[in-house]
Amino acid sequence: MPVSATTSLLIILAVAVTTFATRAVPFLIFPKGKPIPKTIEYLGKVLTPAVIGMLVVYCLKDTPVAAAPHGIPELIAVLAVVILHVWKRNNLLSIGAGTVLYMFLVQAVF
Structure with missing residues (x-):
């Protein structure tokens, strides 16, 4: 089943945001200097x-x-x-x- 260009872009955006969030959230939860x-x-x-x-x-x-x-x-x-x-x-x-x-x-x- 073909996917429209808009749907493709939304999928790419969702994957990009999710990937970025999984990389950034640990730095927000455990900032430098705070004990793990x-x-x-x-x-x-x-x-x-x-x-x-x-x-x-x-x-x-x-x-x-x-x-x-x-x-x-x-x-x-x-x-x-x-x-x-x-x-x-x-x-x-x-x-x-x-x-x-x-x-x-x-x-x-x-």
């Missing part, structure tokens, strides 16, 4: 690993372990991601290499 509440510091420490863990569970939840190839490509790719991340400490490298390895395994090997 302990709850916010705690959330800053635990949310990233929690989200990554949830994504891993979501990605692996439908892995067929009862049928061939029994989740072997997924296991190899996950191990590669873990090893690369522990070795290099680079999220982009470990996730990117794990994705490429997994795609290679499911398309060419298994």
